[in-house]
Amino acid sequence: MASIGQIVSPTSGNDALSRAQQRAALVPDCLVEAKRIANTVIAGWHGRRKRGIGENFWQFRPYTDGESLSRIDWRRSARDDHTYIRDHEWEAAHTIWLWADMSPSMMYKSTYGNASKESRALVIMLALAEILARSGERIGCPGIMEPISARNAAERLATALMHTPLTGGLPETAMIRGWSDIVLIGDFLDDADNVMARLGPLARRGLSGHVVEIADPAEETFPYSGRTQFTDPETGSQLVAGRAESVREDYQRAYLARRDSLGQSLRHLGWSFVTHRTDHLASEALVAVHTHLSGMPAKATHGGQL
Structure with a gap:
């Protein structure tokens, strides 16, 4: 995504073929690492801990007009x-859409980060x-893979990513119908208002x-x-600072203000917001x-449904 004060990228990102080859080479290693990490975290759970169709009691909540008596x-x-x-605990298969930003700004890695x-x-x-x-959940990726319920969903998603044309910005979501979750992973360096739109x-x-x-640590600490x-x-435009340290405070203030604005707006919709370095x-x-x-996550306060 377009950046605010984006630090210099290690590659230009102008050669689409080279960029696609780089991603195709990166995905298999990422899949191996992903499986290793998944095995260190909870490897599944019985019941989604969400209200829905099931036999286990979840919670009492106030009745609202229109619900079945x-x-x-x-x-x-x-x-x-x-x-x-x-309410009962949700135990049925559920559709979860996963998406990761593959735009050029995501290629950045400073000497302070462990990975791009x-x-x-x-x-x-x-x-x-x-x-x-x-x-047992159904996994999909907007514009890349239709939802599937399979034990090898991660492998199939990795294969789809390797053969997908490069895209930038947020995904197209017209194919998403019905109630589901969507997980969006990226640097979100666009203006917060544009992202929320x-x-x-x-x-x-x-x-x-x-x-x-x-976020790369250098993007926070400058x-x-x-x-x-x-x-x-994203654009190739350049900025030369004669004394970079003189703009550090202004940069950090703008960077954190964008993050705070985005986080507050997302939580206002009832969405969760996680930052990771x-x-x-x-x-x-x-x-x-x-x-x-x-x-x-917290309940929606306006404009969204959980």
């Missing part, structure tokens, strides 16, 4: 002046696919969203000084997203 728990409702619904943003995003996405597939309609359609922002040249990997373990982000998918 047969779902009211009259014994619980008799305790006070409110009417309550008895692209590599880390792929590992997290494929590890999620591995864990969710073991739980794309994501807001998805929430209003009833999708539960989970956004993972991948450890540069002296004369430094910065290149936008490439100098941290990939399993940290995996556990965080897994927790949200298991039904732990």
